Amino acid sequence: MESKRYKWTRRAIGIVSLLLVAATVIFGLWITPPDVVQGQLVRLIYVHPPVAWVAYLAYGITSIASTLYLWKRTRNMKWDLLAASSAEVGVIFTALTLVTGSIWGRPAWGVWWTWDARLTTTALLFVLYLGYLALRRVPATSHQRAVRSAIAGLIAFVDVPIVHQSVVWWRTLHQGATVLNPSLSPKIHGEMAMTLLLGFISFTFVYAWMLMHRYQIAGFEQKILDIELDQILEERLHEPGMESMQVELSPDVEQIDRHSKV
Amino acid sequence: MNGYVEAGYLAVLGVLGGYSALLLGRSKKLKKVLLPVQGKKAQDESRPTE
Numbered sequence: 001m002e003s004k005r006y007k008w009t010r011r012a013i014g015i016v017s018l019l020l021v022a023a024t025v026i027f028g029l030w031i032t033p034p035d036v037v038q039g040q041l042v043r044l045i046y047v048h049p050p051v052a053w054v055a056y057l058a059y060g061i062t063s064i065a066s067t068l069y070l071w072k073r074t075r076n077m078k079w080d081l082l083a084a085s086s087a088e089v090g091v092i093f094t095a096l097t098l099v100t101g102s103i104w105g106r107p108a109w110g111v112w113w114t115w116d117a118r119l120t121t122t123a124l125l126f127v128l129y130l131g132y133l134a135l136r137r138v139p140a141t142s143h144q145r146a147v148r149s150a151i152a153g154l155i156a157f158v159d160v161p162i163v164h165q166s167v168v169w170w171r172t173l174h175q176g177a178t179v180l181n182p183s184l185s186p187k188i189h190g191e192m193a194m195t196l197l198l199g200f201i202s203f204t205f206v207y208a209w210m211l212m213h214r215y216q217i218a219g220f221e222q223k224i225l226d227i228e229l230d231q232i233l234e235e236r237l238h239e240p241g242m243e244s245m246q247v248e249l250s251p252d253v254e255q256i257d258r259h260s261k262v
Numbered sequence: 263m264n265g266y267v268e269a270g271y272l273a274v275l276g277v278l279g280g281y282s283a284l285l286l287g288r289s290k291k292l293k294k295v296l297l298p299v300q301g302k303k304a305q306d307e308s309r310p311t312e
Contacts, residue, residue: 044270
C-alpha cells in the first residue's frame with residue numbers, strides 16, 4: 001500500500017508539526033510582548049499571516065500539479081489527486097484566514113466584515129476553490145474530471161497574486177504586507193519577527209502532513225472506484241447476451257483503466 | 263488577554279485539530295475496506311487458471 005519510509009517520514013513531519021505549533025502558541029500568547037499600537041491584538045499576527053501563506057502555497061501546488069496533468073508528457077493521475085488534495089487543504093486554510101482576520105477586525109476596525117479589497121478578494125478565492133472541489137464531484141470519467149478541474153484550478157489561481165497585491169493596488173483598510181512588502185524590508189523585529197517566522201514554518205509543516213494524508217486518502221478512494229468499476233463491468237459482461245459486447249467494450253475499458261492508474 | 267486573541271487561537275487549533283482527526287479517521291476506515299479486497303484480489307491472481 002505505502003512504503004515504510006513514506007510512513008515514517010509522514011509520522012516524523014506530524015510530530016515536528018505538533019511541536020512547532022505548540023512552540024508558536026507558547027511564544028505567541030505568553031512570551032512575546034504586547035505591541036505599542038495594537039496591544040494584545042498583535043498576538044493574532046503570529047497565526048493570521050501564516051495560515052494565509054499556507055493557503056497561497058496550497059493553491060500554488062494545485063496549479064503546478066494541474067499543469068503537470070494537462071501537459072501530455074507528464075500526464076498521470078497522481079498529479080490530479082495531488083492537485084485536489086492540496087486544494088482541499090487550501091480551502092481549510094483560506095477559511096481560517098477569513099475567520100482569524102474577522103476576529104482581528106472586530107476590535108481593530110469595529111466590524112467583523114467590510115467589503116475591503118483584501119477581504120473581498122480572499123473571500124472570492126475561498127469561493128473559487130470551493131467551486132473547484134464541487135466541480136470534482138460532477139459525474140465524469142477520471143480523465144474528464146482531471147482535465148476540467150485542472151483548468152478550473154489554473155483559472156482560480158489567478159486570484160492569488162490579486163489577493164496579495166490588493167493592499168498595494170487599492171486603498172484598503174487592511175494593513176500592507178509586513179514581510180513581503182514591495183520594499184522587501186520587514187516591518188517587524190526581534191522576538192516578534194522570530195515568532196512570526198516560527199508561525200510560518202510550523203503551519204507549513206502542518207500543511208505538508210495534511211497533504212500527505214489527504215493524498216493517501218485520494219489514492220484509496222481512486223482504488224475503490226477502480227475495484228467497483230471492475231466489478232460492475234465484470235457483472236455486466238457475464239449477463240446473458242453480453243458476450244458479443246466483450247470485444248467492443250475492451251478498448252474503452254482499457255482506456256478507463258489507463259487513465260485511472262495511480 | 264482580551265478574548266479575541268484566545269478566540270483566534272482556539273479557532274485555528276480547533277479547525278486544524280478537527281480536520282486532522284477527520285483525515286486520520288477516513289484513512290483508517292478506507293484502509294480497512296481496501297485490505298480484504300486487495301488480499302482477495304492477490305489470492306485470485308495467484309490461483310492457477312484452467
